[in-house]
Amino acid sequence: MEKELIFGHRNPDTDAIGTAIAYSYFQNQHGYNTEAVALGEANDETSFALKKFGFEAPRVVKTVANEVKAIMLVDHNEPQQSVEDRDQVKVTHVIDHHRISNFATIDPLFYRAEPVGCTSTVLWEMFKEQNMEIPANIAGIMLSAIISDTLLLKSPTTTDIDKEAVEELAKIAGVDYKEYGLELLKAGTNIAAKSVEELIDLDAKSFELGSKTARIAQVNVVDVPEALERKDAFLAAMEKDAKANGYDLFMLVITNVLDSDSEVLFIGDDESKSVFAKAFGKELVDSEAHLLGVVSRKKQIVPPLTRAFEA
Amino acid sequence: MEKELIFGHRNPDTDAIGTAIAYSYFQNQHGYNTEAVALGEANDETSFALKKFGFEAPRVVKTVANEVKAIMLVDHNEPQQSVEDRDQVKVTHVIDHHRISNFATIDPLFYRAEPVGCTSTVLWEMFKEQNMEIPANIAGIMLSAIISDTLLLKSPTTTDIDKEAVEELAKIAGVDYKEYGLELLKAGTNIAAKSVEELIDLDAKSFELGSKTARIAQVNVVDVPEALERKDAFLAAMEKDAKANGYDLFMLVITNVLDSDSEVLFIGDDESKSVFAKAFGKELVDSEAHLLGVVSRKKQIVPPLTRAFEA
Numbered sequence: 299m300e301k302e303l304i305f306g307h308r309n310p311d312t313d314a315i316g317t318a319i320a321y322s323y324f325q326n327q328h329g330y331n332t333e334a335v336a337l338g339e340a341n342d343e344t345s346f347a348l349k350k351f352g353f354e355a356p357r358v359v360k361t362v363a364n365e366v367k368a369i370m371l372v373d374h375n376e377p378q379q380s381v382e383d384r385d386q387v388k389v390t391h392v393i394d395h396h397r398i399s400n401f402a403t404i405d406p407l408f409y410r411a412e413p414v415g416c417t418s419t420v421l422w423e424m425f426k427e428q429n430m431e432i433p434a435n436i437a438g439i440m441l442s443a444i445i446s447d448t449l450l451l452k453s454p455t456t457t458d459i460d461k462e463a464v465e466e467l468a469k470i471a472g473v474d475y476k477e478y479g480l481e482l483l484k485a486g487t488n489i490a491a492k493s494v495e496e497l498i499d500l501d502a503k504s505f506e507l508g509s510k511t512a513r514i515a516q517v518n519v520v521d522v523p524e525a526l527e528r529k530d531a532f533l534a535a536m537e538k539d540a541k542a543n544g545y546d547l548f549m550l551v552i553t554n555v556l557d558s559d560s561e562v563l564f565i566g567d568d569e570s571k572s573v574f575a576k577a578f579g580k581e582l583v584d585s586e587a588h589l590l591g592v593v594s595r596k597k598q599i600v601p602p603l604t605r606a607f608e609a
Numbered sequence: 610m611e612k613e614l615i616f617g618h619r620n621p622d623t624d625a626i627g628t629a630i631a632y633s634y635f636q637n638q639h640g641y642n643t644e645a646v647a648l649g650e651a652n653d654e655t656s657f658a659l660k661k662f663g664f665e666a667p668r669v670v671k672t673v674a675n676e677v678k679a680i681m682l683v684d685h686n687e688p689q690q691s692v693e694d695r696d697q698v699k700v701t702h703v704i705d706h707h708r709i710s711n712f713a714t715i716d717p718l719f720y721r722a723e724p725v726g727c728t729s730t731v732l733w734e735m736f737k738e739q740n741m742e743i744p745a746n747i748a749g750i751m752l753s754a755i756i757s758d759t760l761l762l763k764s765p766t767t768t769d770i771d772k773e774a775v776e777e778l779a780k781i782a783g784v785d786y787k788e789y790g791l792e793l794l795k796a797g798t799n800i801a802a803k804s805v806e807e808l809i810d811l812d813a814k815s816f817e818l819g820s821k822t823a824r825i826a827q828v829n830v831v832d833v834p835e836a837l838e839r840k841d842a843f844l845a846a847m848e849k850d851a852k853a854n855g856y857d858l859f860m861l862v863i864t865n866v867l868d869s870d871s872e873v874l875f876i877g878d879d880e881s882k883s884v885f886a887k888a889f890g891k892e893l894v895d896s897e898a899h900l901l902g903v904v905s906r907k908k909q910i911v912p913p914l915t916r917a918f919e920a
Binding site: 395396397398399400401402403404405406407408409410411412413427428596597601604605 | 706707708709710711712713714715716717718719720721722723724738739907908912915916
């Protein structure tokens with residue numbers, strides 16, 4: 299069978315990379331010839347998970363049409379989050395847990411999305427539906443993806459299915475998920491060693507909101523005041539990045555993974571700022587706002603912003 | 610739980626109506642509160658299947674926002690094939706077997722598509738994955754949908770999964786699927802009693818192909834020459850309908866369900882005609898072409914046309 303590449307979104311996180319690895323295993327068991335790759339380097343958290351379960355980081359690719367005719371996507375579908383030459387290949391499979399937007403195919407395809415906390419949760423259901431055994435290391439990387447995406451089952455995106463998946467996968471992987479989960483999340487919060495330019499790009503995604511192009515980046519921390527010591531530098535870097543890439547607004551979500559609140563830094567024109575206020579019922583003060591209980595870009599940030607921009 | 614409506618595409622066929630009924634049963638078993646409805650009257654074939662398995666035709670709706678806030682779709686996703694006020698409600702679930710095009714949501718959703726012959730085949734897999742029992746009448750209507758969409762397993766869209774589904778569902782429904790299948794298909798081929806205006810609208814769908822709006826209608830027959838006796842009337846009706854609705858081209862696919870070939874009538878501008886020739890390697894002669902072995906709009910007509918229009 300002709301080779302296909304499997305990958306998650308740009309600026310990959312543990313779901314994008316971990317689920318690509320696990321889905322590649324799943325598909326190869328079904329007779330496909332796939333390789334998990336990534337659209338960027340593994341971040342600190344993902345590297346921690348890969349090492350823990352004995353995986354090498356997937357090969358990083360910038361384009362795909364130069365090596366394959368067909369691809370499978372995990373954890374994303376929107377083109378601006380995907381590989382730049384996607385329109386030159388055929389998407390045959392997608393598993394995801396996001397909204398569907400600007401995604402189109404010429405032919406029928408396999409598409410499986412569910413409103414659950416993590417793509418690996420959907421994949422876990424697929425393993426179970428087919429009574430397939432999950433190897434311990436694959437279970438470990440899927441577990442890591444779910445812990446990462448749900449902030450150890452505390453994000454409001456978390457469903458009962460995610461919880462069930464975490465418990466079962468932890469057993470197979472042979473880890474205490476609470477203990478391992480905290481280690482994993484903390485591995486991703488070491489921001490001191492990173493420049494503001496790196497931090498605003500590490501987990502950043504672009505969205506079309508109404509007629510605006512928005513960039514929304516998220517950084518996980520355990521110490522918000524430490525992050526805000528560099529507030530002016532963050533804002534300057536966001537301004538520069540927005541200008542260079544044509545973003546109408548740039549929002550940096552600094553999430554405390556221990557207490558599940560977020561501090562937002564925001565730049566954009568006056569209209570965008572007033573839309574922000576409408577979306578969250580909260581005015582920006584000095585380009586900043588505290589969003590109580592908000593940790594999920596997918597569920598708590600993009601939908602209210604989309605509605606407010608389209609209203 | 611708040612009520613949701615489930616329905617298939619406009620100009621519903623046996624898959625659109627049958628799968629809506631079966632999926633409503635499936636979802637209600639899972640605690641949802643759903644009603645299967647339809648975006649048009651059941652055609653002759655569908656009516657035959659409904660009667661055979663003891664169902665009333667679903668209520669026909671023109672709009673949905675006046676009665677529910679959320680809906681579930683089967684057998685389609687493209688907006689021009691859906692209910693006209695879809696943008697005013699939330700799509701929570703989709704099961705389908707078509708390409709994805711111009712479909713977008715604000716929130717994550719449940720989306721399940723597979724490149725198989727019929728939406729009921731996907732639903733059959735879902736019943737099996739969850740070890741759910743399928744009542745005999747539900748099995749019968751799902752069987753009818755698969756027979757209809759795959760032309761009794763002869764369409765090139767047919768997969769091994771469709772065949773397996775048909776065999777299992779026929780057992781549950783207690784029918785000989787070959788015998789019943791021929792009866793069902795023949796029930797949909799009685800074109801003599803219908804006007805050309807009815808026939809070009811019965812199973813017609815709109816597509817955006819490149820920058821063109823295309824209308825592609827399909828009629829199943831057992832006697833192609835009988836249908837072509839009304840060729841001039843068909844072409845005139847297609848011209849009129851295209852003009853009234855702004856279609857750039859209108860294609861009527863007259864499919865012989867016994868030998869699995871199609872005769873095509875085509876109207877459109879010169880560019881569209883030359884794109885047709887490029888797509889099928891066949892010139893139109895007097896607005897007509899014979900397409901050997903072509904029976905599937907989804908797999909054998911829309912993709913080559915899309916590629917040719919976008920080239």
